[in-house]
Amino acid sequence: MIEPADATPAAKLDDAGTSTDRARPPTLTEMSHNAGSVRSMTRPSAPGASTRALPAVDGTEPLIWARGLVKRFGDFVAVDQVDFDIEKGESFGFLGPNGAGKTSTMKMISCMSPLSGGTLRVLGMDPAADGPKIRSRIGLVPQEDSLDLELTVMDNLMVYGRYFDLPKKVIRERANRLLEFAQLTERANDRVDPLSGGMKRRLTIARSLISEPDLLILDEPTTGLDPQARHLLWDRLYRLKQQGVTLVITTHYMDEAEQLCDRLVVMDKGTFAAHGTPRQLIDQYSTKEVVELRFGADEHENIAPKLDGLAERIEVLPDRILLYATDGDETLSEVHRRGFTPVSALVRRSTLEDVFLRLTGRTLVD
């Protein structure tokens, strides 16, 4: 009768790993506004918003409205006084290196984590007072999958739908469609545990859509997905956006940010280092073109100083040197003229990756 407390094996969280595939080169949407100054994240239609206690209640209130948002863990400040507005129907990105505070921000927006300071309004409501009501209209893809590994794929969707108090019939009908989209129809009656990391990720994404949310919050949605699944998701997100769903996305993939985000912020150490449209950010923080030079191992540190004056800015990475210039070909010719013979050389257009590197001093995927 005395049985040992059943030793449930430590359910190992699926370690999706970071896929290194990067669909390149990204095609930038050409919307060359001049960046101008983008000090304030708030829309021009809301001048002086940061000093106002609450947003307008005349129907123009943004879907998410944050002022002086703070998240502390003990003495550590994970999110430090950030302001932002996210409008209805917009797709808004948070980029930033590991530990920047993206997930902490997502958790506050999704009303799972209380604020340590500041004001936040989501869907016109106060998360502290109306958490359940707000959450009923939000779909969340958390950074770490939180599927029920003991249940089948289908049951995961059914249970989750029941949490939203949806009728079973509705859930089943939506679940079938979502499984189709997630390409998991054949696995519908399999247990979740043995599924691959990418399949679990797809199921998590499908699950977030079961309640047909007005606001979809995706914390690194495509980490661990293969290129085909990523493109499928982008397409799906694009369609949701067209239907009026507001998207909030964090990502470590620049091409994803460029594809998906109308506006984005680059976060570093809990604050916003920059914000704007992808195009604005590139115009403001990078040059038009970039020359990438590779020399032999360990030579980069020595060679870089000798290239001084060739470009507006030079960035030395462990595996290559980046020269930021207006005319890449011209710069490359000059490099050759000075007698350097790189193992390989490439002239490309500036991307968000370069913006990121400039602002945070780090490459995106460490």
Add this chain to the structure above:
Amino acid sequence: MGYFAYQYKRTWRSSITTSFLYPILYLAAMGVGLGSLVDKHSHTVDGVSYLIFLAPGLLAGTAMQIGGNEAMYPIMGAIKWMKTYFAMLATPLRVVDVLRGQLGWIAVRLAIVSSIYLGVMAVFGAVKSWYGILALPAAIMTGMAFAAPIAAYSARQERDVGFTTLYRFGLIPLFLFSGTFFPVSQLPVWLRPIAYATPLYHGVFLCRGLVLGNLSLWPAVGSAVYLVALVGIGYWLAGISFKKRLIV
């Protein structure tokens, strides 16, 4: 709020059968085997045959084990390993809903196992009174009197070492010495007050009194209040633990 029912499905498959098979095996081995020996020498224990004496004790003891077990690994695991609670909290559910769902599931499980076992007892002829039906809620309360406080404890655990200790120095001694296998009056005088203070003693007292139909009102009320109070305090503490661990 049908979502609880679905949440129950989660651990449905896990060993419901084994949890009532164990007490029945015990009952067969101890009650019939050992019981025949006991009965041959002293004829009765507290006025009834050993099998009849033992059966309700095992009912309460099993309820304690299930209540305790289900509130240990499954709860710590849901917080630390599985993140299932966090998935629930991304939906309209609140922390109290999660807690109620979890405890509600334990109560359902207790109800299933206890009613099957009680049925088997009836077949063995170990249920002497119609009050025996009330032994079912008594067993559930016994289980919950352990489940709720242990849930409060488990939710705070980072590792499982505490559970082994809880088992070794808590549940197992209680199981053996709270009047399950022999009357507490057989214990040394100095140990008896400790036995009387344990929740399992009161669970056993209620279950046994009800199936034998020889319970007197006020002691029964006292024991029931004691168990209900433990469930209430445990629930309150578990609410605090759950909030602390789940809202960060």
